[in-house]
Amino acid sequence: MSRKEAPASGAAGAPRIGMLGGTFDPVHLGHLRSAVELHEALALDRLHMIPAPQPPLRGRPQVAAEERLALLEAGIGDTPGLYADGRELAREGPSYSADTLAQLRDEYGPAARLVMALGEDAFSRLADWHAPAxxxxxxxxxxxxRPEHSLEPTARLEELIGQREVADAQALMRSPCxxxxxxxxxxxxxxxxTAIRQRLQEGRSVRYLLPAAVERAAVSRRLYQ
Structure with missing residues (x-):
């Protein structure tokens, strides 16, 4: 979507745009339910769900990025506000979130409220990412x-966070970044x-773990077998 097509909302008409990356190997109902609830909690106009061809700090995904993008598109279907974004597939080498955010910032403009969402496990390693600041x-x-997960930040992570933390979404959206x-x-x-891939490999049921369209595609194409 081009900048002139970007939805307008939020402060002074600025769009609220989210980015949720991951391997999505395969995308499952946990990913998608989190995406829907994130979209609602932050009143986002659009949430870009972006499969990473090769995450720098993880092993190589089991299925090719093009297949994972197709599964993501099938899983999202017509869910309002969610968008399967394959922009990182065109890059060579590791997928750096900073480069993707720079593209999104250029597309939506300097006033857009741009958000990158990640889980607590990934956040605990944020200081090790490429260009974290x-x-x-x-x-x-x-x-x-995750309430059951206790995060113990390292000194490097605490230094990176500094005084950036805010109390709620309203406070967050007062500025673009x-x-x-x-x-x-x-x-x-x-x-x-991981458990889903194991089940598919063993020919066991994954019903109600994956969207029906993703289950059909993964089984019919024998993607994890």
């Missing part, structure tokens, strides 16, 4: 917290992509 120059960071919000979503679905 640049992330805050481009966007807000929203950490999807630079804030940090910990957000506990209503539904916490303990679904594991």
């Amino acid at each position: 640049r992330l805050f120059d481009l966007a807000h960071i929203v950490v999807m917290a 630079g804030g940090l919000l910990r957000l506990t979503l209503p539904s916490r679905m303990a679904i594991s992509a």
Whole structure:
């Protein structure tokens, strides 16, 4: 979507745009329910769900990025506000979130409220990411917290966070970027992509773990077998 097509809302008509990256190997109902609740909690205009061809700090995904994008598109279907975004597939080498955020910032403009959402596990390693301080120059960071998980930040992470943390979404959206919000979503679905891949490999049921369209595609194409 071009900048002139960007939806307008939020402060002074600025669009609220989210980015949720991951391997989505495969996308499951936990991913999608979190995306819907994130979209609602932050009153986003659009949430870009972006499969990473090769995450720098993780092993290589089991299925090719093009297949994972197709599964993501099938899983999202016509869900309002969610968008399967394959922009990182065109890049060579590791997928750096800062580069993707820079693209989104250019598309939606300097006033857009741009948010990168990630889970607590990924957030605990944020200081090890490529150009971590640049992330805050481009966007807000929203950490999807897990009440049962206790995060012990390292000194490097604490230095990176500084005084950025705000109390709620309203405070976060007062500026285009630079804030940090910990957000506990209503539904916490303990679904594991690793366990799903294992089940598919063994020919066991994945019913009600995946959207029906994703299950049909994965089984018919024998993607994890």
